[in-house]
Amino acid sequence: MRLVVVFPWMVVGTVLSLETSAGSLYDEHFPPLHPNCTQSLTDLILLRQEVQLKELKEEGKVSPRILKQIVDILTDIKNSLNRTSSKVSCPGNYINFGDTCLYLAKDTDVTWEASRTYCHGLGGDLAVFRDANAFAEALGYVKGSGIPGTADVWVGGNDLSLEGEWMWVSGEDMPRGTPFWGHHNNAREPTGGTSQNCAFLKGQDGFTIHDAPCDWKRKPLCQIKHI
Ligand SMILES: [Ca+2]
The missing domain is CATH 3.10.100.10 (Mannose-Binding Protein A, subunit A)
Known part of the structure; x- marks a missing residue:
């Protein structure tokens, strides 16, 4: 759990430092998702991320393009966790x-x-x-x-x-x-x-x-x- 909690902040640092090679972010800097994280944790991460990005934008430290890349990555994380956490067991022939x-x-x-x-x-x-x-x-x-x-x-x-x-x-x-x-x-x-x-x-x-x-x-x- 701890790895995923800190990961989005690592993403920010990585994206900022690799602005010219954003296309390789997934391949080189995207570790496997933790399978047991919950929706509430994901929402908390996204909320904290949104607050920090807002601060960075106000300070002129991040471009709209980088913002979009980060949002896309976090959205993918959220969707992946949703798919993982929503899987349920079904009785009989269901x-x-x-x-x-x-x-x-x-x-x-x-x-x-x-x-x-x-x-x-x-x-x-x-x-x-x-x-x-x-x-x-x-x-x-x-x-x-x-x-x-x-x-x-x-x-x-x-x-x-x-x-x-x-x-x-x-x-x-x-x-x-x-x-x-x-x-x-x-x-x-x-x-x-x-x-x-x-x-x-x-x-x-x-x-x-x-x-x-x-x-x-x-x-x-x-x-x-x-x-
Ligand atoms: Ca009718």
């Missing part, structure tokens, strides 16, 4: 993706509500996607699962409570538009109105999200969220 576990029931085709019940039995719920990255990870998993390209997969979105107000089963608002929702007859989904209130990944449209009648039978994509 597979870990960031802070969640996913399981696609490839051989099960049931209604949307039955899919929720199925996932509840496995300790989770139908999958929801916090952002485009989480969505992309789930699509990678589904596409690589071996199910046919014509298959369809239930996810945890619906507008059952109020037509047109699409929500995740987690209670969060569903995103609209690209890259989440696909197209139907050249129109952006959802387009089904009151007759289609449940969300699924449509294989024939690249597993993008479409709306459908909730009593259709699809494969459940279950998820356990840890954050």
Whole structure:
């Protein structure tokens, strides 16, 4: 831990002294990241770094270009630590993706509500996607699962409570538009109105999200969220 705490200050010194060879910073002056550091530590390092850089800038000791290099390096450190610290263990057949576990029931085709019940039995719920990255990870998993390209997969979105107000089963608002929702007859989904209130990944449209009648039978994509 101690090595990582002092490292950003070493980065500053290194960058300042190697202004003409910044391109080799990573290769020559970037030691391996410590695998056990936490997000709070990273945030503390970034905050302290920000304060010192502000002081240096005010004193005219550091150029905007050097500032950007340092910020880029620290951002990479933060992202690397996030990836390391967010890895969780998953039960049963679930597979870990960031802070969640996913399981696609490839051989099960049931209604949307039955899919929720199925996932509840496995300790989770139908999958929801916090952002485009989480969505992309789930699509990678589904596409690589071996199910046919014509298959369809239930996810945890619906507008059952109020037509047109699409929500995740987690209670969060569903995103609209690209890259989440696909197209139907050249129109952006959802387009089904009151007759289609449940969300699924449509294989024939690249597993993008479409709306459908909730009593259709699809494969459940279950998820356990840890954050
Ligand atoms: Ca609807």
